[in-house]
Amino acid sequence: MAAGAPDTTRQRILNAAVEMTTEAGWASVTMSRIAERCGISRQTVYNDIGAKPALAKALILRELEQFLAVVSAAFDxxxxxxxxxxxxxxxxxxxxxxNKLLHAVVSATHGADTELLPFLSSHSEGLLGHSTEIIHKHITRFDHGLTQPQADAAIEMMVRVVLSHVMQPTRSPDETADDMAWLMSRILAV
Known part of the structure; x- marks a missing residue:
């Protein structure tokens, strides 16, 4: 949320859900507990968000928007x-x-609390679809020399690799970013 932007009921609900998820896991999140934490009625939570699956989707999409803002800024x-x-x-x-929410979701994948995981999957409405769409919008201003099918393949592979490093990092962000830049430079050289 932008600095100085009003803290809407929806934002308060999402913030409470993140706090609860990072404190005790997604399974502990209930609409009643969110309502209590926000000082609102349970019906207000349902009216603003919907049921728990809608809450999960809203949480992941909000996090995704924040990550994609970083991507957009880099391309701009x-x-x-x-x-x-x-x-x-x-x-x-x-x-x-x-990112505490991301860590809570990833750590939950090693246990039974995996209800948030499908929203991180590669379904077209998930992370992969949104991420590749944003990058496609940005690369049009670059003279990269790739055909549309080549750009599609390169972007999807790069997003998948970055997402795998988000989920299970093996090197520092600097090292991985250098590797991705090198890989893209090789693709463009061909």
């Missing part, structure tokens, strides 16, 4: 395509390191 600030890929990758991975 860079004049070089490879540099934009590097900065977008770094920004996403750096943000992921400290």
């Amino acid at each position: 600030q860079e004049d070089d395509f490879v540099a934009a890929i590097r900065e977008a990758t770094y920004g996403v991975l750096d943000r992921a390191q400290d």
Whole structure:
């Protein structure tokens, strides 16, 4: 949410759900507990959000919007395509390191509390679809030399690789971003 923007009931509900998820896991989140934490009625929670599956989707989509804002900023600030890929990758991975909700979802995948996981999957309305769509919008201003099918393949593969590093990092954000920039430079060289 932008600085100085009003804290809407919906935002308060989502913030409470994030807090509860990071404190005790998604299974502990109920509409009644959210209502109590926000000082509103349970019916207000249902009116603003819907049932728990809608809450899960709203949480993940809000987080996704924040990650994609980082990607958009990287593409808007860079004049070089490879540099934009590097900065977008770094920004996403750096943000992921400290994202409490993401850590709660990822750690839940190792247990039974996996209700949030489908929203991180590669379904077209999930993370992969939204991420590739945003990158497609940004790359049109670059002279990258890829055909549309080549750009589609490169973007999807890069998003999948970055998402795998978000879920299970193996190197620092800087190192992974350098690797992604190198990989894209090789793709463009061909």
